[in-house]
Amino acid sequence: MIKEKLYKELVEIRHYLHAHPEISEEEFETTKFIREKLLDWEIEILESNLKTGLVAKIGSGKPVIALRADIDALPILEETGLEFESKNKGAMHACGHDLHMTSLLGAAQLLKKQEQELKGTIKLIFQPAEEIGEGAKQVLQTGLLSDVQAFLGYHNMPTLPTGLIGLREGGVMAAVERFEIIVKGQGSHAAFPQEGRDPILASSAIVQNLQQIVSRNISPQKTAVVSITHIESGNTWNVLPNNARLEGTIRTFENEVRTLTKRRFSEIIEATAKAYDVQVEIKWLMEAEPTFNDFDLTEQIRQITEQWYDKVIYPEPSSAGEDFANYQKQAPSFFAFIGSNGPEASGLHFPDMLVQDEALKVAVEYYIQSAQHLLEYLK
Numbered sequence: 413m414i415k416e417k418l419y420k421e422l423v424e425i426r427h428y429l430h431a432h433p434e435i436s437e438e439e440f441e442t443t444k445f446i447r448e449k450l451l452d453w454e455i456e457i458l459e460s461n462l463k464t465g466l467v468a469k470i471g472s473g474k475p476v477i478a479l480r481a482d483i484d485a486l487p488i489l490e491e492t493g494l495e496f497e498s499k500n501k502g503a504m505h506a507c508g509h510d511l512h513m514t515s516l517l518g519a520a521q522l523l524k525k526q527e528q529e530l531k532g533t534i535k536l537i538f539q540p541a542e543e544i545g546e547g548a549k550q551v552l553q554t555g556l557l558s559d560v561q562a563f564l565g566y567h568n569m570p571t572l573p574t575g576l577i578g579l580r581e582g583g584v585m586a587a588v589e590r591f592e593i594i595v596k597g598q599g600s601h602a603a604f605p606q607e608g609r610d611p612i613l614a615s616s617a618i619v620q621n622l623q624q625i626v627s628r629n630i631s632p633q634k635t636a637v638v639s640i641t642h643i644e645s646g647n648t649w650n651v652l653p654n655n656a657r658l659e660g661t662i663r664t665f666e667n668e669v670r671t672l673t674k675r676r677f678s679e680i681i682e683a684t685a686k687a688y689d690v691q692v693e694i695k696w697l698m699e700a701e702p703t704f705n706d707f708d709l710t711e712q713i714r715q716i717t718e719q720w721y722d723k724v725i726y727p728e729p730s731s732a733g734e735d736f737a738n739y740q741k742q743a744p745s746f747f748a749f750i751g752s753n754g755p756e757a758s759g760l761h762f763p764d765m766l767v768q769d770e771a772l773k774v775a776v777e778y779y780i781q782s783a784q785h786l787l788e789y790l791k
Contacts, residue, residue, distance in 0.1 A: 413773045418518060422776070423769045425449070426514040427496040433485030433503040433510070436541040439464040442483050446513065446538050453521050455536075460554040465540035465547065467556045470523050471530035475790035478535040478557055479779050480565040480736060481516035482509045482542035491763040507760050508568040508752060508767045513538055515775035522780055532787040535560060545588070545700045548738035562709060562786055563745035565736050566778060569727075571759050572751030574768040577717060577778060578727030581710040583665035583702050584747050586637075588733030589674065590698035593618065593681060595645075595656040596691040602650045611656035612645050614688035618658065619643070621684050625676045636673050637663040637731050663731040665702050701737040706744035709786070713746050716785035720777065732760060746782075750775050 414422075434442050443464045450457055450468050458467045465483060490497050490504040498504045520536050535557065541547030551557065567585075572578065595615050600608025619640050630636045638660070645656035662677065664670040678694060685692040717724055727749050739745050752771040758764045 414776050419773060422514050422518045422772050425517060426510050429510040429514060430505050431496045431499050433498050433500055433505045435487050435503050436484040436544040437464060439483050439540050449517055453524050455520055455524050458556050460556055462550060462554060466538050468536040469533060470527055471533040473532055475532040475561050475787055476559045477562045477783060477786050478537055478560045479516060479783055480537040480539055480563060481512040482539045483513045484509060484540055484543050486543055486761060488763050492766055506765050511568050511752060511767050511771060515772055518776040519779035531791050534783050542735050545698050545735045548735040552738060560743050561790055562743055563739040564782055566748040566750050568752035568767060568771060569749045570753040570757045570765055570767060571755055573754050574751050574770050575723055575774045576751035577724050578749035579714050579724060580726050581705050581707045584705050584729050585703035585734040586663040586665055586731045587670050587702040588700040589662040589696060591660060592695040592697055593658040594693040597654060599654040600652050602652055605652060608652050609689050610652050611690055614685060614690045615643060615656040615658055617688060618681055618684050621680050625673055629676050630669060634669050635665050636669055665729060700733050700735055703734045703737040703747050704740055705746050709744050709746040712789050713782050716781055720781050
C-alpha cells in the first residue's frame with residue numbers, strides 16, 4: 413500500500429477537490445488544478461481541443477493502456493456538514509469523483525517514478541462530463557486514445573465497506589435511457605370534464621400500465637427497471653389542463669432486454685393514449701450503453717488483485733449508469749467497484765453521501781497493480 417506521506421498528501425488533495433466541485437462541462441478550475449499537479453511531477457500532458465478535462469501520458473512504446481477517472485460534480489446542495497464541505501453552493505461531489513481523480517493523481521505520481529521500468533505506455537484520462545453522459549465521447553473524439561488496447565476504471569460504492577474491491581465479468585453497470593413523455597389533451601373546467609380530454613387521467617394510466625413491462629414482459633432471470641420520476645401538469649385547482657409532462661428512466665444490462673423494454677414502453681404509451689383519446693410524444697433525451705467487463709481482462713485483473721489484496725468480492729451489478737461504457741467500443745475494458753463507506757451509509761447522489769479517505773489507499777494500489785499487470789499481459 414502507499415506510504416503514509418503520500419496518503420496524507422492525497423487526503424489534502426481530495427479535501428480541496430471536494431470543497432471546490434464543478435458540474436459537468438464547467439470543470440475549468442478542476443482541470444487547472446490537475447494540470448498543475450501533473451506538471452509539477454513532470455508528467456506529459458497531451459494537447460487536445462477539450463474545454464475541460466485532459467489526457468496525460470507516462471511511459472513509451474506498446475502496449476498502450478488507459479486509466480480513467482471522472483472529474484465532474486453534481487448540481488446538489490451538500491448536507492454532509494464536513495469541514496471541507498462544498499464552497500460552491502449548489503454543486504457537490506455526491507458521486508465520489510473527488511476520490512476517483514485523487515486516486516488517479518496518486519497513481520500517476522507513483523507510476524512516473526517507475527517510468528523507466530514500465531513495459532509500455534499508460535495514458536491517464538481525467539474525464540469531464542460523466543454525469544451528463546457526454547465526457548467519454550468528447551475524449552474519444554480527440555483521437556488521443558486511438559492506440560489504446562485496454563481501458564481500466566472504477567467507481568466508488570459508499571454502501572460497500574471501505575476498501576472492499578468488487579470484480580465481476582460481463583454487465584457491471586446498466587444501460588441508461590432518459591425519456592420525456594408529453595401527453596396532449598384538451599383542457600376544460602373541472603366541473604365539466606366531459607368537454608375536455610383529461611391529460612392527468614391519461615398520464616396516471618400510463619404510469620400504471622408501464623409497470624407491467626418488468627413484471628410481465630421481462631423474464632424473472634433478467635433485469636430491467638422502468639421508473640417515472642417526474643410528473644407535471646396544470647396550475648390551479650378547478651381547471652383541467654391541456655397537457656401533462658412525464659420524465660423518467662429505463663435501466664437494462666442486455667441488448668435483447670433493452671430492445672424489448674423500449675418497444676413495449678412505446679407500445680403501451682401509444683395504446684393507452686388512444687384509449688384515453690389523447691395524443692402523446694415520446695422523446696429519448698439520453699441513451700447510454702451498459703458497462704460490460706471483458707472476460708479476459710476480468711480474469712487478469714482478478715488474478716493480480718488477489719495476489720496483493722485479500723478483500724475481493726463478486727458484487728451484484730449496479731443499475732446506475734456510467735459513460736465509461738463508451739470506451740469499450742474501441743477496446744476491451746474493465747470497471748471495478750471499490751467500497752468507500754459501509755452498508756448503512758447514504759448512497760450515490762445523496763446530499764449527505766460520505767466517502768472515507770481510507771479508500772484512497774486501495775484505489776491507488778488498484779490502478780498501479782492493474783496497470784503494471786496489464787502491460788505485462790498485453791506485451
